[in-house]
Amino acid sequence: MPPFRTAALAISSLGLSGALWAAGPALSVQSVAQGLEHPWGLAFLPDGRYLVTERPGRMRIVHSDGRLGPALAGLPAVDAQGQGGLLDVVLDSDFARNRQLYFCYAEPGSGADQGKNGTALASARLSADASRLEQVKVLFSQRPKYASALHFGCRIVERMVDGKSDGTLFLTLGERSRYKEEAQNLQSHLGKIVRIAKDGSIPRDNPFAGRTDAWPEIWSYGHRNPQGAALAPDGRLWASEHGPQGGDEVNRPEPGKNYGWPVITYGENYGGGKIGAGITSQQGMEQPLHQWTPSIAPSGMAFITSDRYGVPWKGSLVVGALKFMRLERLTLQDGKVTATEPLLPRLGQRVRDVRQGPDGWLYLLTDAPDGQLLRITATR
Numbered sequence: 001m002p003p004f005r006t007a008a009l010a011i012s013s014l015g016l017s018g019a020l021w022a023a024g025p026a027l028s029v030q031s032v033a034q035g036l037e038h039p040w041g042l043a044f045l046p047d048g049r050y051l052v053t054e055r056p057g058r059m060r061i062v063h064s065d066g067r068l069g070p071a072l073a074g075l076p077a078v079d080a081q082g083q084g085g086l087l088d089v090v091l092d093s094d095f096a097r098n099r100q101l102y103f104c105y106a107e108p109g110s111g112a113d114q115g116k117n118g119t120a121l122a123s124a125r126l127s128a129d130a131s132r133l134e135q136v137k138v139l140f141s142q143r144p145k146y147a148s149a150l151h152f153g154c155r156i157v158e159r160m161v162d163g164k165s166d167g168t169l170f171l172t173l174g175e176r177s178r179y180k181e182e183a184q185n186l187q188s189h190l191g192k193i194v195r196i197a198k199d200g201s202i203p204r205d206n207p208f209a210g211r212t213d214a215w216p217e218i219w220s221y222g223h224r225n226p227q228g229a230a231l232a233p234d235g236r237l238w239a240s241e242h243g244p245q246g247g248d249e250v251n252r253p254e255p256g257k258n259y260g261w262p263v264i265t266y267g268e269n270y271g272g273g274k275i276g277a278g279i280t281s282q283q284g285m286e287q288p289l290h291q292w293t294p295s296i297a298p299s300g301m302a303f304i305t306s307d308r309y310g311v312p313w314k315g316s317l318v319v320g321a322l323k324f325m326r327l328e329r330l331t332l333q334d335g336k337v338t339a340t341e342p343l344l345p346r347l348g349q350r351v352r353d354v355r356q357g358p359d360g361w362l363y364l365l366t367d368a369p370d371g372q373l374l375r376i377t378a379t380r
């Protein structure tokens with residue numbers, strides 16, 4: 001559709017001083033709750049309350065008046081050190097009926113893996129009185145485990161096809177930092193996005209299912225540390241990942257595709273110096289849809305599907321930035337990123353997660369020892 005492309009280019013070329021900004025709403029930030037210790041994942045319960053994870057290993061209800069409920073009982077052991085701990089949580093799309101939820105975390109190793117850890121995904125049922133997790137079941141454990149406090153990835157997205165769950169979950173997995181070459185190894189879970197059925201089985205239509213030289217859980221590979229993921233309104237998976245120094249990325253991970261790390265990257269080593277051959281493209285490896293250099297340190301992401309922020313913002317992707325302490329809005333057109341705009345430049349807090357609530361507003365979690373749940377409303 002050439003007319004659309006022309007329009008998108010025009011918007012993009014306006015850059016930072018463009019009319020796009022003027023067309024956007026004025027935003028207001030309200031604190032819903034505070035006193036959350038490094039909150040990481042946020043879900044909205046059907047009764048108007050919130051479910052929040054805290055990285056040290058707690059999951060709790062936040063009441064609509066901001067009061068924090070006690071930590072829920074029933075969590076498995078969590079290896080909370082460095083970037084690891086209790087990380088994401090999502091509700092099953094049928095939660096109102098089945099009270100099922102999914103969470104991921106740094107799982108401590110045992111036996112031969114004593115002293116090591118890895119990302120794990122579990123399902124559970126929230127008890128009727130919302131005081132505990134019941135029927136906790138580990139659906140997936142990242143292999144191999146390593147002794148590392150870095151790069152767990154760990155966003156969960158339920159896959160929906162034509163608006164209905166297909167019974168599977170995506171889980172993003174980091175490459176644990178010291179083992180970056182593993183991101184290219186198809187017989188390793190490091191630096192991958194995997195797709196797992198809600199009962200822990202492996203979907204038969206995964207891209208590498210049936211192959212002997214690749215693990216069947218793998219959906220896409222060549223990722224570094226993907227800490228943001230969301231399903232677009234059209235049902236496609238999008239994910240963000242931290243680059244090294246520079247080269248943070250947004251991708252739309254497709255089955256079986258290679259997203260390049262550490263062979264291709266727009267980043268460099270910390271303190272300077274190229275990674276590998278220092279190349280940004282190679283045959284058979286996907287280019288990011290957007291990359292940030294310098295890094296913004298992208299964490300959670302969400303699509304704006306509500307009308308709350310006006311027509312120009314509907315369909316945008318918003319990404320939380322841990323660095324520069326803001327939100328980043330990406331304008332999308334035909335599956336491509338055509339413009340980016342920093343939001344909330346005076347927020348002054350690291351953004352760990354961003355989600356659109358059932359009321360259509362955006363909600364943020366800020367990463368701090370005294371982290372907050374914030375609601376972002378539009379005042380015009």
Ligand SMILES: [Ca+2]
Pocket residue numbers: 222249259260261264265286287288
């Ligand atoms: Ca890449």
